[in-house]
Amino acid sequence: MNKRFKSMRLGLAVVLCLSVILSACSNNGNGGGNKTADDSTSKNANAANADKNAAAASGNNAGGTTNASKDADDNADTPKLDKVTLRFVLLGEAPKDNDAVMAEVNKKLEADINATIELTYIPFADINTKYPLVLASPQDWDVIYGNINYGSNASKGGYHEIAMDDVNKYMPLTAQATSDGQWADALVNGKIYMIPQTFKELDVGTGFYREDLRKKYNVPEIKTFKDLGAYFQAIKDNEKGMLPVDGSATDIQGIFGGLMKNYVIREAPYLTGFFPDDPSYTITGLFDDDFKAKFIEAAKTMKEWADKGLLPKNAFAQKTAAADLAKAGKSGYWANAFENYAQYSSDMIAKGWELGAVNNLTDSGVVMTRPATGNGFSISPKTSNYERALMAIDLLHQDKAYNMLLAFGIEGKNYTINADGKLVVAQADPNPYPMYGAGWWSNNRDQWPPLESYTQQYIDTKNALLEKAQPYLLNGFNIDTTNIKTELANITNIDKQYSAPIQLGLVKDVDAAVADLIARYKKAGAEKVIDEVKKQAAAFVASKQIK
Structure with a gap:
């Protein structure tokens, strides 16, 4: 801890x-002043996530840089991670360009932690009926958007307990970015069952x-x-x-x-x-x-x-x-x-x-600020991919390259950055990947x-x-x-x-x-x-x- x-x-x-x-x-x-994550954080997260040694993981941080040769040496001593497919359940519906965006995400994720994501969406109109059914079949999914009756579902065993030792070991970026108050929001009967949002959402x-x-x-x-x-x-x-x-x-x-x-x-x-x-x-x-x-x-x-x-x-x-x-x-x-x-x-x-x-x-x-549990991911109590799910969420939420992909789509197609450093959303009507419209709402908006x-x-x-x-x-x-x-x-x-x-x-x-x-x-x-x-x-x- x-x-x-x-x-x-x-x-x-x-x-x-x-x-x-x-x-x-x-x-x-x-x-x-929006804060931005250094592009090198993806490499840092890689080294920490691939190496299951807690000491190596704790040496990373959200803003640091790591010598490439040192990364190679560290990884040489680490057994290669078996490839896994992580089954994510999101709320809403997939936009038109979702497959193209997820192809880019999976390409990066496979290179970083040898994992890919398979998505299922629960339509908003069906949340009350379908969300409980998904929780009742914990063997069929790995990660779910956890803000639906979070406290009640957690107390009934609907989600996997998340230990802070595991956060420190597999989620170095998240450990750095999450405040004590945000972890406190996620506590249910003294235990954590969600990786909550780390950005401040004004209330x-x-x-x-x-x-x-x-x-x-x-x-x-x-x-x-x-x-x-x-x-x-x-x-x-x-x-x-x-x-x-x-x-x-x-x-x-x-x-x-x-x-x-x-x-x-x-x-x-x-x-x-x-x-x-x-x-x-x-x-x-x-x-x-x-x-x-x-x-x-x-x-x-x-x-x-x-x-x-x-x-x-x-x-x-x-x-x-x-x-x-x-x-x-x-x-x-x-x-x-x-x-x-x-x-x-x-x-x-x-x-x-x-x-x-x-x-x-x-x-x-x-x-x-609004409760940090307003947006966040929980993990299936029956998953066989608990550690890899934590690694993935760490990158998806806190690595800026993933963050921008999931929130805005593909640069040059779904959005551009102008000379003033401001984001310009594509003007297509309808936008094939509407800003912040694909169900990834817990990514770090401060970036x-x-x-x-x-x-x-x-x-x-x-x-x-x-x-x-x-x-x-x-x-x-x-x-x-x-x-x-x-x-x-x-x-x-x-x-x-x-x-x-x-x-x-x-x-x-x-x-x-x-x-x-x-x-x-x-x-x-x-x-x-x-x-x-x-x-x-x-x-x-x-x-x-x-x-």
Whole structure:
């Protein structure tokens, strides 16, 4: 076990000792320099993978170089690997050029570790029925995309346990690239059953607005959602035919979510959730006084804006999304996940406009990343090719030559790199190998060059967020609602009728409305829900201890 993983054990133990009340996970109440691997890493991985000596493997790293004669000497002492065919199961469907791309991949893989890959796809529409059938026949496959009910399948013996000693021995690039937090995400009852994604996938809601209009009307820079008020007022005062913000009730509630500073809702709206910069993993909500005060403060801001005519009064009846209204020049604001930033930026430029964005961060500026188990490969418990599968995944995920092939296809045919070092996707319609469309979603995206369409504003903003991004253990926690179904159904009805109007700024007296809401929640069994979520969260964190 390497030093980094030992430190993760200690870190998790400290976290557990700090935890008194623990937290939960699923929906987010959000408002809405790429690194490259040296081409020599393929050779390094070769030497490490062909040589089954752990010491030789540990001498490699993702950025190092190895003398060619030394590689030959090392390999001369190593028995030749028998050729194997690795049967991979992916999700989705194979694109037109998939055979051509896989021919190139297999040519490289055969030279590197004397293995080739045979692919089977499970169509998205059939995942619920066919994925369990595949797991029930573990002798028929070697590697599968493991993000479907990962924790449940792993705990039932659906996947092969992966030992850290084996990762260090057969996956030197992966061992170097994977953070302690990413390994922690993959733990199920203290054991690992997936090679998770190593790239940081931002999990942050973003509010978008017209930066050109902000500048035009000399509105101060927008750094938080609270700063939107002056911008909304400027739009109301100066732009005919455009509302400061228009959209559905969900769109407007997203602004309230932004005012709540990246509070992450789990199951019961504003009753059970967490802040992703809280090291104690405390489940908090409206039954906690400190949280209630923040909720009331946000609600009063929304009411102030609504009273000034800055928020729509017909949000419940509005069926057109704020993003569509914004594109038509009818709304000055909309929200979505951050990954839509690049497309929105291009859309604004095409119209002669400029995009502005405010990201939903905690008070300490923390950006949460999605669980590393969102993308990753698991191995069949019955495979006879366990070590070779690890070697293959190491190259497929972390060697840039494989990575680019699988994500973008064949250079010169499916994509090109322009003089600025940006990637230009082939313009064929349909593209015979659409970017990132062949089911290899866990490859290291941190190695990818920026797309030609990416604005420098987007690149700079994303890089700044990635510097602050960190995993949060409970972001991978899913709640079993079996024992609280009735209470949650009642709470959902109360939320729509009594909580939503508060969030939209439509109540006369915020304090009275919140007090009434809490009383109704209590009568509906909220305390039972809160206790159940806390109990399950505690068990989840305990399961992340290394065994």
